[in-house]
Amino acid sequence: MAKVLMKGNEAIGEAAIRAGCLNYFAYPITPQSEVAEYLAKRMPEVGGMFLQGESEVAVGYMLFGASACGERVFTTSSSPGISLMSEAISYIAAAQCPVVFVNIMRGGPGLGGILPSQADYSQSVKGGGHGDYKLLVMAPASVQEAVEMVTEAFVLAEKYRNPVMILGDGLIGQMMEPVEFPEKVAAKPSDKSEWATTGMDTRKSDKRNLVKTLFLDPEELNRHNLMLKEKYKKMEAEEVRYSTYNTDGDYKAVIASYGTMSRVCKTAIDMLKKEGIEVCMIRPQTLFPFPEVAIRKAVEKKSCKLAISIEMNMGQMVEDIQRSVSGIVPVKWYGKCGGEIPTPEETAEAVKKYLNNEE
Amino acid sequence: MGKTFLKPNSLSDNHTHYCPGCKEAAHGRAPAMATGIKRVRPDLNVFTYQGDGDLASIGMSEIIHSANRGEKFTTIFVNNAVYGMTGGQMAPTTMPNQKTTTSPFGRDVKDVGMPIKMANLLAALQTPGYIERTTVLKPKYIVKAKKAIKKAFIYQMEKKCFSFVEVVSTCPTNWGMTPQDSIKWAEDTLLPYYELGVFKDTPKMEEKNAK
Incomplete structure (x- = not known):
């Protein structure tokens, strides 16, 4: 089509x-x-x-x-x-x-x-x-x-x-x-x-299907x-799905970003590259399940100093990244939450500040 | 000796304590769930079985809108003027001065208003087709209630209208009365307020008019 x-x-x-x-x-x-x-x-x-x-x-x-x-x-x-x-x-x-x-x-x-x-x-x-x-x-x-x-x-x-x-x-x-x-x-x-409750007539089966969420028996609820x-x-x-960007070189930081924000990050990464600063991105396409292993492997590269969560919220993904990197590198956050999407310039600037230890 | 009473085929031997059918919705949401079922499978017979806290309090919005859309399922509304499953709290149908665990000094209507008459309220809507209030306090009433419920299901099977059968009932445990006293109290107090009868029967009216 x-x-x-x-x-x-x-x-x-x-x-x-x-x-x-x-x-x-x-x-x-x-x-x-x-x-x-x-x-x-x-x-x-x-x-x-x-x-x-x-x-x-x-x-x-x-x-x-x-x-x-x-x-x-x-x-x-x-x-x-x-x-x-x-x-x-x-x-x-x-x-x-x-x-x-x-x-x-x-x-x-x-x-x-x-x-x-x-x-x-x-x-x-x-x-x-x-x-x-x-x-x-x-x-x-x-x-x-x-x-x-x-x-x-x-x-x-x-x-x-x-x-x-x-x-x-x-x-x-x-x-x-x-x-x-x-x-x-x-x-x-x-x-x-x-399992579906489609009606006994149409199912032509003797088994009754029951869709329920109440389990008063504690053992049964635990089993459920x-x-x-x-x-x-x-x-x-x-079912973990993710994509990567600029992961070949000796990057100094791993950005984790998803949705629209990840597109801004791509431009920011290109801008930083022109300045000689290598940064890569792991873009989770599934947030659960989370690309834990991919992020961990990315930060294990010797050149990598930190991971940055870049999201249009106050850092809700940070804990999942921390869990993934298990202390190998510090995890930072950059983002905005009012409805304004951070520009590539602002994003690149925030990454630079973290790399220069200014924040 | 032959059997004079048999369990209907639709009832299994399974132990049920509250959900006799096939699905459980959350408190008050049964009409929305029934809507979902009926909209994708109009051929299935669907009913909701709801108490007064469920239907007249937390599920007020769902019942009104389902009725107003004329969803072609059946609602059986058991009104015993109290929350039963949670242990006897005040319901929207609790009578003036009636004592419950959350109205220990009796329902103060100046504070929380008069009890809601659901059948009357739904009958004010134009769309719902069949609305009747019945009771099961005595055998003579039970016969009528059974007829009403049967009619409601026939209307559903004929894909005619939304049906609502209110059943005024007792709750000896939470009223703190013997079953006998409960029946007397319900007859003296509930029935004068929750008047029995057919509030709406559009299919019957239409049939009459057609003749």
């Missing part, structure tokens, strides 16, 4: 349809409302279903219900909306339902602002809702990558029977870029007859949590 120029939010909606997801529940919130506006027109064209829920709280459970029936389903929202869905996300993770969430992040905390941000790193990666659970979190850095990740998200969600979160900053949703939709659509929906833990370990072993 030829490239088309498309706004990120619309491309995300189209990608979901092409991935075979014809069920979409959502609630309006800036800066992702264009997904719902696009799909309100597009879903009827393809025989799909869109329902605008009365709140994000309700949308969370509409997703849960639809997914528990074994249907592919997804939603899009932005930071405060995801907070409201977090209750349902915990239930969905506990019940192992393969729902895909897209969070086009805006600034927080509270109402915050409507400009791009990456302030929901911790919410998505560490939890958000109650209890021990993990989302598989993917962070696109372009509209093209958002489309590819949406396509893959449905496959991964079904492979692990686990919710997947696409974590895009506001810019990913709002900017227009040329995009090519994958020729090959996502794999056919997996066989869900073993251990089973989930095993699943998350498998994701850590098999």
